[in-house]
Amino acid sequence: MATEPLPLQKTADVAPADAAPGAAPAVAPETGHPLVRFDDVVKRYGDHVVLDGLNFSVRRGEHITLIGPSGSGKTTILRLLMTLEKVSDGVIWVDGSPLSHVRTPAGVLKPAPEKHLREARKKIGMVFQQFNLFPNMKVLQNITEAPVNVLGKDREEAEARARELLDLVGLSAKIDAHPSQLSGGQQQRVAIARALAMEPEILLLDEVTSALDPELVAGVLELLGDIARNTDITMLCVTHEMNFARDVSETVLMFDSGQVIESGPPEKIFTDPEHERTREFLDAVL
């Protein structure tokens, strides 16, 4: 599956013209502002503070893994970015614009209405732990539903693209199956294809292998590795798969108690962590 060229091409304008031929940079060059920036983001549920003045940013094309103990707020970060939740305080910036806010004529930021959010979401895709495929639709329609009804693609074009994506995820044979007829690993591959069909700039992966039987995990991780290497999609990944963090991401963020306590390239974090909490956490999971 991984040996063929993927039908996902890096957009030409990402690599600078003077880049060394053949040396596709893993990370796109800085373009002035980060693609995603969390600016003093606070998320509370009642009295419970999940994120406490969180600051971090993600460059375009970067692949970031969020690690940390359960309940440290990793998934909340993805859910805020997907606008499934609202920030309690602070601002999330995507591509230089506030994600969950709009600027009033006076220049003040106020919480954005649903319509704005729907527009803002289009550049962001998400794959869930529980797949969340639509059980009442066949595999093909699961993938074409949003491109046709949200992006306004014509059905034929959307179906052709869906076929390519199913080929990419190795499930061409299941195009007419219902999700209930697929294994967990297959469902997750369809969910990945569905997210990719929307051509997101940012792909959020929320513990995508946690609900899978152990023997199905490798295939899904391999697929995500292919996508990371062969596209310029920015990826934020919450995972307990440390191998995936090591192989795919350039940056690992270690979370604890709603804060980034340490960040750096995986080789640094995994071999020589600076923070005591990181060391404890890695000792526990590795």
Added chain:
Amino acid sequence: MNGFDWNAAGDALPLLLEGFRVTLLATVLGTLVAAVLGLAVAVAGRAPSRFVTVPVRAVTEFVRSTPLLVQLVGAAALFTSVEPLTIGIVVLGIHYAAYTSEVYRAGIDSVPKGQWEACRALSLGPRRTWQAVILPQAVRNVLPALGNYAISMFKETPFLAVITVQEMVFEARKYGADHFAYTEAFTLAGLVFLVASYPTSLLMRKLEKRLGH
């Protein structure tokens, strides 16, 4: 009374079957109104604005808290120029919509949260979310319960006689009064109800099984 008069029963049957056609018509159309209106009420009940949800809840509460009979008489008194059968169908439909809306609500609640989130993650608009994802799953879950309300409505159509709709029980009473054969007429009407609703409820049970409930 000298036992059961089989001749009178045979005599009454054609009249009753004539009335049964009206009963059936009222049930089918009333069910249709209840199914569509109940769905609309259930969806409106989830609207983000209180200006929608509060009046909707008030009206359903009113309908549910007053007897069908009173609603029928009230509607007939208000709309004197409308055909009694039309009033009967609409009132039956509205009355049952107050109940089917609750059934739909339960069905909508039973769709996992992840389905809503997947819709949002794909930027589907509210219309498409309801139409393509939520309602197909919700309705599938509640089909058996809706069927039971249809049977229940079928058995309440005799109330329509009060506003002079000539359904089966109306005809039975008329025949009984004309020939002093109430026992025969009403027994027969009861049998027709049984013969019609029992297979229907068997069918519903089969459907329930097939849907895996």
